[in-house]
Amino acid sequence: MPLWLNVISRVILFMIVLFFITKFLGKKQLSQLSFFEYVTGITIGGIAAIIILEVRHSIIIGGLAILVMAAIPYIVGLIALKSKKFRDFIEGKGSVFIKDGKIMEDNLKKERYTTDELLELLRKKDVFQVADVEFAILEPTGDLSVMLKKENQPLTAKDLNLSVPSIKEPQTVIMDGVIMDEPLATIGRSRAWLHTELEKLGVTVENVFLGQINSFGELTVDLFDDKLQVASPQERPLILSTLKKCQADLELFTLGTESKEAKQMYRINSEKLQEAIEKVTPILRG
Numbered sequence: 001m002p003l004w005l006n007v008i009s010r011v012i013l014f015m016i017v018l019f020f021i022t023k024f025l026g027k028k029q030l031s032q033l034s035f036f037e038y039v040t041g042i043t044i045g046g047i048a049a050i051i052i053l054e055v056r057h058s059i060i061i062g063g064l065a066i067l068v069m070a071a072i073p074y075i076v077g078l079i080a081l082k083s084k085k086f087r088d089f090i091e092g093k094g095s096v097f098i099k100d101g102k103i104m105e106d107n108l109k110k111e112r113y114t115t116d117e118l119l120e121l122l123r124k125k126d127v128f129q130v131a132d133v134e135f136a137i138l139e140p141t142g143d144l145s146v147m148l149k150k151e152n153q154p155l156t157a158k159d160l161n162l163s164v165p166s167i168k169e170p171q172t173v174i175m176d177g178v179i180m181d182e183p184l185a186t187i188g189r190s191r192a193w194l195h196t197e198l199e200k201l202g203v204t205v206e207n208v209f210l211g212q213i214n215s216f217g218e219l220t221v222d223l224f225d226d227k228l229q230v231a232s233p234q235e236r237p238l239i240l241s242t243l244k245k246c247q248a249d250l251e252l253f254t255l256g257t258e259s260k261e262a263k264q265m266y267r268i269n270s271e272k273l274q275e276a277i278e279k280v281t282p283i284l285r286g
Contacts, residue, residue, distance in 0.1 A: 010052045021070045040073045091140050098136035167215050174211030187213060201230050247273045
């Protein structure tokens with residue numbers, strides 16, 4: 001076999017082997033590499049490079065070496081799942097860098113981080129003042145987790161005692177101009193309903209690059225032609241406007257009637273409708 005063909009065949013073979021090994025070890029190997037896994041990955045890559053370029057080496061021996069190196073982190077992972085001490089030794093533990101707004105200088109020196117590097121990590125978290133931080137810890141993966149002091153944290157709906165609707169995962173029902181039947185069935189919609197919604201927007205399926213249905217059952221589309229503008233769904237804002245108009249009409253009826261019984265009836269129903277509007281406004285606001 002010619003040398004160039006031998007090298008190409010080895011590249012293809014080891015790419016396939018490494019692909020299946022990575023799939024077997026799991027997604028954690030890609031997203032959260034520990035120091036041990038990092039070293040293992042470098043070693044496996046080095047072995048593969050040597051076997052590919054040094055054609056005098058046996059493919060079988062090289063493949064065996066890679067399989068053994070791949071088996072080591074797998075076995076270590078199984079042991080780490082059952083033993084916290086072993087897990088801490090292999091993967092390491094987090095180091096507290098900031099506590100109660102004060103920098104832990106000893107921990108910085110232990111991890112060999114400078115003050116400039118700490119400030120850079122904080123800026124990546126959109127934090128520019130150490131005094132705003134309640135707690136910051138350097139994770140074993142090298143990421144910095146930051147918790148701001150309570151007064152510096154952004155307000156949430158819970159802080160304001162507001163009730164907000166739960167948001168579900170949007171379903172992609174059109175992709176590249178093709179209707180996706182499975183997501184449609186998941187949310188209990190049909191093709192007929194989808195075509196009706198597209199007609200309301202004035203578009204056809206063939207013109208839609210991406211179509212999604214949100215948790216409120218509204219269809220939003222992105223067209224192939226970026227110059228064309230599609231109106232946003234207006235059902236919820238229209239319902240809210242109608243409710244407000246009805247409530248305003250009840251108040252006018254209250255002021256316009258001379259009958260005490262009718263006046264009381266209009267006033268009570270106006271107050272009830274106003275309470276309902278306040279509850280559904282977060283849901284119906286477009």
